[in-house]
Amino acid sequence: MRKMAIKLVLFCLCFWRLDDVFGQEIKLVKPGDSVTLNSGLTEMKDDDEIQWRFGYVNTLIAEINKQADNMTVYEDVLDGRFRNRLKLDNQTGSLTITNIRHEHTGIYKLERKSLGKSFSLVIIDEISMKEGDSVTINSDLTEIMDDKIQWRFRSENILIAEINKQTNRFTVYDDVLDGRFRDRLKLNKQTGSLTITNITTEHAGAYELDINNVRKRFLLAVYDEISMKEGDSLTLNSGRTEITNGEMFVWLYMNEITFIAGIKAWVDNTVYDDVLDGRFRDRVKLNKQTGSLTITNTTTEDTGRYVLLIERGPIIRLLKALSVSVYSE
Numbered sequence: 001m002r003k004m005a006i007k008l009v010l011f012c013l014c015f016w017r018l019d020d021v022f023g024q025e026i027k028l029v030k031p032g033d034s035v036t037l038n039s040g041l042t043e044m045k046d047d048d049e050i051q052w053r054f055g056y057v058n059t060l061i062a063e064i065n066k067q068a069d070n071m072t073v074y075e076d077v078l079d080g081r082f083r084n085r086l087k088l089d090n091q092t093g094s095l096t097i098t099n100i101r102h103e104h105t106g107i108y109k110l111e112r113k114s115l116g117k118s119f120s121l122v123i124i125d126e127i128s129m130k131e132g133d134s135v136t137i138n139s140d141l142t143e144i145m146d147d148k149i150q151w152r153f154r155s156e157n158i159l160i161a162e163i164n165k166q167t168n169r170f171t172v173y174d175d176v177l178d179g180r181f182r183d184r185l186k187l188n189k190q191t192g193s194l195t196i197t198n199i200t201t202e203h204a205g206a207y208e209l210d211i212n213n214v215r216k217r218f219l220l221a222v223y224d225e226i227s228m229k230e231g232d233s234l235t236l237n238s239g240r241t242e243i244t245n246g247e248m249f250v251w252l253y254m255n256e257i258t259f260i261a262g263i264k265a266w267v268d269n270t271v272y273d274d275v276l277d278g279r280f281r282d283r284v285k286l287n288k289q290t291g292s293l294t295i296t297n298t299t300t301e302d303t304g305r306y307v308l309l310i311e312r313g314p315i316i317r318l319l320k321a322l323s324v325s326v327y328s329e
Contacts, residue, residue, distance in 0.1 A: 026120045028257040033100050037108055037119050039093040050093040051111040054078070058109065062088050062095055097121075102140055102216065124257050133199055137218050139192040139209060147211055149192040153177070154217060155205030155317050161185055163192055205317065221321040223305060230328045234298050236306055238291040238319055247312045249291040249319070255304035261286045261293055291319075298326050 029035045039050065044066050052062040061082055062073045073086040081103055087096040093112070097104060102123050110117040139149065144165050151161040153176075160181055161172045172185040180202055186195040192211070196203060204222040208215055228234060236251070243249060243263065251261040258275045263286055271284050279301055285294045291310075295302055308320040 026122060026259065028122050028124055028252075028259070029100050030257065031100060031102065031123060034096060034098040035100060035121065036094055036096045037110070037121075039089075039095075039110055039112070040117065041092045041094075043091055044093050048093070048112065052088075052095045053109045053111065054082075055106050062086055064088060064090065064093055105216070124254075131200055134195055134197040135199055135220070136188075136193055136195045137207060137209070139188075139194075139211065140216075141191045141193075141211070143190055144192050147192065150210040151194050152208040152210070153181075153205060154208045161187055161194055163187060163189075204321075219307075219309075221307060223321045223323040225323045225325070227325045227327065228298065230299055230326050232298055234295045234302065234324060234326075236293040236295075236308070236320065236322055236324075238287075238293075238308055240290050240292075240319070242289050243291050244312075247310055250309045251286075251293050252307045252309070253304055254307055260284060260306075263288065263291055300326050300328055302326050 027035050027037070037052070044050065044064065046066055048064070048066045050064045051060060053059060054061050055078075059077055060074055061077060064071045071088055071090055073082075073088060075082045075084065075086050082097070085098050085104075087098065088094075089096070093110075095108070095110075100121075100123060105121055105123045108119040108121060110119075137151075141147070144163065147163070147165050149163040149165075150159060152158060153160050156177060158176050159173055160176060163170050170187050170189055172181075172187060174181040174183060174185045181196070184197045184203075186197065187193075188195070192209075194207075194209075199220075201222045204220050207218045207220065209218070226234075238249065249263045250259060252258065253260050253276075256276055260275065260280060261271045261284060263270070271286055274281060280295065283296045283298075285296070286292075287294070291308070293306075293308075303324060303326045306320075306322045306324060310317050310319045
C-alpha cells in the first residue's frame with residue numbers, strides 16, 4: 001500500500017550543482033555536525049606546503065608550511081564565519097570544520113604544490129510536517145540592511161517574492177503558476193524569511209533564495225511510502241522513459257545523507273555502493289536509459305527515505321521522493 005507523507009528537506013546548496021557529483025568529492029552533513037576534509041596524505045613531507053581555500057573567490061582559511069614549521073587558521077576572514085570552527089591536522093594536513101552552519105556550504109579547495117583537491121560541502125536539514133501545515137524557510141539574516149532579496153520556485157524558475165530594502169518594497173507574486181501560491185506567501189520584513197502556509201503536494205520542489213547575488217537552494221519533498229518484504233528486489237522508478245541530453249540525475253539515501261548513484265545523460269554514470277560500510281555493495285543497479293534505481297536482495301537496513309534530483313540548465317526538480325519500509329517475515 002502507498003501513502004503520501006510530507007517532509008521539508010532543506011538543502012542549503014550555495015553555488016552547488018548536481019554535476020558537482022561527477023567532478024568533486026561531496027560532503028553531506030547536518031547543521032551542528034563536524035566534517036573532516038581529508039588531504040589524502042598519511043604524513044606531510046618536510047618541505048610540504050598546504051593551503052585550504054573556500055568559495056569561488058578562493059578565500060584562504062588555513063595553511064601549513066612544514067619548512068617554516070608554521071600552521072595557521074584564518075578564522076576571522078569572511079566576518080568571522082569560521083571563528084572557533086577550524087582544526088588542522090599537523091601530520092596529514094586534513095581540515096576539520098566543527099559546528100557546521102548553513103553559511104559554511106560551498107566549495108573547499110586543497111592546494112599542495114601542483115596538486116589540488118576539491119570538496120563541495122552541502123548542508124541538509126529535515127523537518128517533518130503534515131499537509132496543511134505552514135513552513136518558514138529561513139534567510140539566516142537577523143536583519144535586512146541594504147539587501148536585495150529574491151525568492152524563486154526553482155522547479156519552474158519563477159520569481160515568487162522579493163524585497164528591495166532601499167526602496168522599502170516587499171512583494172509576493174502569489175498569482176504565478178495558475179495561483180498555486182495564492183494567499184499562501186508571507187515575507188518577514190525584518191529577516192527576509194519566507195513562510196508558505198497551508199502546504200500541499202503541489203508546493204513540492206526546489207526553492208532558491210538570492211541575497212545580493214549569493215544563492216541558497218532548498219527542497220520541499222513529498223514522500224511516497226512503500227512497504228516490501230526482505231529479500232525482494234526494490235526498483236525506485238524515476239517515472240521517465242529516457243534521460244535527455246543536458247540532464248543529470250542523482251539518487252540520495254536521506255537517512256544517512258549519502259549519495260548512492262548518479263547519471264549524466266550519455267556521459268557518466270556512477271554507483272556509490274561502497275558508502276555506509278558497503279551496505280549497498282553489489283546490490284545497486286542504475287538504469288542508464290531511465291535513471292531508475294534497483295536495489296537487489298533487500299534487507300531491513302535498506303529501510304529509509306530515497307530522493308531523486310534532476311537538473312537541467314537553471315532548473316532543479318525533485319523527481320521522486322520515496323519512503324521505503326523493508327520488513328522481515
